[in-house]
Amino acid sequence: MTQITPQRPALDALQALDARDPLAHKRAEFLLPPGVIYLDGNSLGALPAAVPARLDHVTRQEWGDALIRSWTANNEGGRDWMALPDRVAAKVARLIGARPHEVAVGDSTSVNLFKALSAALAVADAGRRVILTDADNFPTDLYVAQGLNALLGGRYELRPVPAADLSAHLGPEVAVVMLTQVDYRTGERLDLAAVTAQAHAAGAVTLWDLAHSAGAFEVDLNGAGADFAVGCGYKYLNGGPGAPAFLFVAERHHAAPVALSGWMGHADPFEMARDYAPAAGARRFVVGTPMVLSLSALDTALDVFADVDLGALRAKSLSLTETFMALLDGIPDLTLVTPSDPSRRGSQVSYRHPQAREAMRRLVERGVIGDFRTPDILRFGFTPLYLSHAEVYHAAQAVQDVVQELRA
Ligand SMILES: Cc1ncc(COP(=O)(O)O)c(C=O)c1O
Ligand SMILES: Nc1c(O)cccc1C(=O)C[C@H](N)C(=O)O
CATH class of the missing domain: 3.40.640.10 (Type I PLP-dependent aspartate aminotransferase-like (Major domain))
Incomplete structure (x- = not known):
């Protein structure tokens, strides 16, 4: 398994960010299955708890x-x-x-x-x-x-x-x-x-x-x-x-x-x-x-959006995507296709990978749900209302592990 190098965000530093997250309470307004890190809200948003x-x-x-x-x-x-x-x-x-x-x-x-x-x-x-x-x-x-x-x-x-x-x-x-x-x-x-x-x-x-x-x-x-x-x-x-x-x-x-x-x-x-x-x-x-x-x-x-400050939503979205990119920086076989300039980025991060379809299949098997998009894109959506930085850390770790496995 590739080690996270010291300049990459550490889990405790990310947990500290989560502790100060002004949107952290919004997570409780969604029903998400245990064991899943959901990075696909850009395709199908999660279920708000009040909807059923x-x-x-x-x-x-x-x-x-x-x-x-x-x-x-x-x-x-x-x-x-x-x-x-x-x-x-x-x-x-x-x-x-x-x-x-x-x-x-x-x-x-x-x-x-x-x-x-x-x-x-x-x-x-x-x-x-x-x-x-x-x-x-x-x-x-x-x-x-x-x-x-x-x-x-x-x-x-x-x-x-x-x-x-x-x-x-x-x-x-x-x-x-x-x-x-x-x-x-x-x-x-x-x-x-x-x-x-x-x-x-x-x-x-x-x-x-x-x-x-x-x-x-x-x-x-x-x-x-x-x-x-x-x-x-x-x-x-x-x-x-x-x-x-x-x-x-x-x-x-x-x-x-x-x-x-x-x-x-x-x-x-x-x-x-x-x-x-x-x-x-x-x-x-x-x-x-x-x-x-x-x-x-x-x-x-x-x-769910009624009390959400849209500036805080954007700030958290950028922080989540920035964190993910920093954690995966320099990983062999992953080519970032999302702009690193925050003003040119939405709320998703995508990489090219030579075996993108298989990589995403393995990620989903591990509970990290993103998307494969043709021809070779791994796509990860970050929904600021229900994702934490700690989850981003674990998801990035899973991506590293899968990429490493596929090289072996
Ligand atoms: C940019 C864009 N437009 C439109 C759609 C979908 O349109 P529809 O809801 O009609 O399937 C999608 C995704 O499905 C999309 O990504
Ligand atoms: N709209 C979708 C559907 O009906 C089934 C599966 C996926 C979708 C999607 O939303 C695709 C999405 N617009 C995309 O950006 O790829």
Whole structure:
């Protein structure tokens, strides 16, 4: 087993950091299995302890007993299902620097990408024909843009370029700049404010995918003047598998056409009017019947953030990722692909390894749960709400051991 050299953080020093951690108490608000170090909250967040009781209440009382009355029952108390998407939207808004009426919650991130990109193209300057994106963007972002463009008769060109070269490609032909803020493989974080300003200076509209941002660190969409954004409910927001996603539309774009104009985004759904008239604000981007069970889980999951200082969240995230990188510095066969500059890093750390798939299999067998991502990436996500520095130490030790085993 490779020895940890003296300049690497020592366990007792990390335990001292944990003792001063202002977020340490949040761990008790999650149910995590014993013997597991969970470094995959960037794929599926852990279960918030209050969620099972909420789901039990929603199924037995709200569904089982109140039945259809729950759609509107107790709306004075703010518990009616009809308004659930709006209540959840308000909780998400705080985490992404938006106002509640600029956020819609529902559907998957992919579907929200479709809605947002349709609207973004509609408000972009007519005559511009390029959708500029990161060549390494998450597949669904690329596929949705390809599908929408085909539907629009191939009017646009989806132009994938390396993230590092974006500014060089911001010409007068660019309609929309569609980017994921934190790269799902490398964990590289783009400067949302700076890129938004560059895109605007070039006359383009921005669409951000915040899948690996929301709930991992503070995002300030309005501070940056961003136009559109989407993100996942099941990663750092801990809403559970398949949780509803969110869509941000800056107020100045609320008049943009609604591509998926469903009755739940109508100004008065139960009027059953023949023609679509949009609801106020981003609620118009809610399409069909709200997914009450999963929205309820997300609603309760978001309460975990109520007393969380987002600056402290970012500080702890950086401390955890920094610690992990320091512990694994110089380990043979591991090539760091995540930027060591903290301002360019999200809340994950990734390494290339020649046997990454097998290495991750062995790690998971030992209870250290991360991800393998093709072709050769070991990916570790760090959720500041439920991870300690001591766990990071033990996880890094397990990585060293597995890497050493595979060399033998
Ligand atoms: C950047 C990014 N966008 C979107 C998604 C997922 O979209 P959906 O929830 O529609 O599967 C993911 C992960 O699954 C992702 O990493
Ligand atoms: N969305 C996922 C799913 O439905 C099954 C398994 C994994 C996922 C993921 O979240 C993948 C993730 N977006 C990633 O960054 O790799």
